[in-house]
Amino acid sequence: xxxxxxxxxxxxxxxxxxxxxxxxxxxxxxxxxxxxxxxxxxxxxxxxxxxxxxxxxxxxxxxxxxxxxxxxxxxxxxxxxxxxxxxxxxxxxxxxxxxxxxxxxxxxxxxxxxxxxxxxxxxxxxxxxxxxxxxxxxxxxxxxxxxxxxxxxxxxxxxxxxxxxxxxxxxxxxxxxxxxxxxxxxxxxxxxxxxxxxxxxxxxxxxxxxxxxxxxxx
Numbered sequence: 001x002x003x004x005x006x007x008x009x010x011x012x013x014x015x016x017x018x019x020x021x022x023x024x025x026x027x028x029x030x031x032x033x034x035x036x037x038x039x040x041x042x043x044x045x046x047x048x049x050x051x052x053x054x055x056x057x058x059x060x061x062x063x064x065x066x067x068x069x070x071x072x073x074x075x076x077x078x079x080x081x082x083x084x085x086x087x088x089x090x091x092x093x094x095x096x097x098x099x100x101x102x103x104x105x106x107x108x109x110x111x112x113x114x115x116x117x118x119x120x121x122x123x124x125x126x127x128x129x130x131x132x133x134x135x136x137x138x139x140x141x142x143x144x145x146x147x148x149x150x151x152x153x154x155x156x157x158x159x160x161x162x163x164x165x166x167x168x169x170x171x172x173x174x175x176x177x178x179x180x181x182x183x184x185x186x187x188x189x190x191x192x193x194x195x196x197x198x199x200x201x202x203x204x205x206x207x208x209x210x211x212x213x214x215x216x217x218x
Contacts (some may be wrong), residue, residue: 021197099203
């Protein structure tokens with residue numbers, strides 16, 4: 001039997017490096033498909049928890065406010081767009097809408113229980129970075145969820161309730177307790193933490209070391 005590694009990935013659906021890191025990690029997992037089995041669960045992190053619920057605006061405005069002006073904001077956008085292209089992701093951040101992501105994280109929590117979290121995570125990242133959709137809008141979220149197999153009306157009812165709120169807030173608090181201050185952050189077997197969108201070769205090495213370390217610890 002192949003060894004198995006559990007990986008929790010703390011990330012946000014409006015984080016460009018989270019999308020890049022996801023693709024890079026997937027490349028590493030694919031490379032090790034005959035060597036190591038990997039289970040991935042996404043955990044919530046909010047880059048901007050103060051973003052107003054129900055409101056969305058151009059990401060360039062949010063970047064300009066955060067990084068000191070539109071010139072610097074465009075430089076950052078151009079850089080991450082170029083890096084994303086290397087992993088086959090074609091960002092359209094000229095139409096990306098920054099929004100509060102708490103509803104998206106609640107939906108991802110729901111999708112974990114139904115086995116559709118990985119597909120939904122990819123769809124929400126695409127919705128934000130490529131399609132220019134408002135990932136803080138319940139109708140947008142329900143439509144994206146329906147595309148990966150969840151029931152549209154059930155998702156709307158879920159988002160209109162308080163279900164998952166406490167659980168997501170608990171995970172957000174757990175990130176603070178683990179001193180996660182940037183995303184993506186990868187946690188292997190609930191023991192080893194690797195921050196950042198590392199190259200696929202680095203992730204391959206980390207996964208192999210996690211398995212090897214078990215032998216040492218026995």
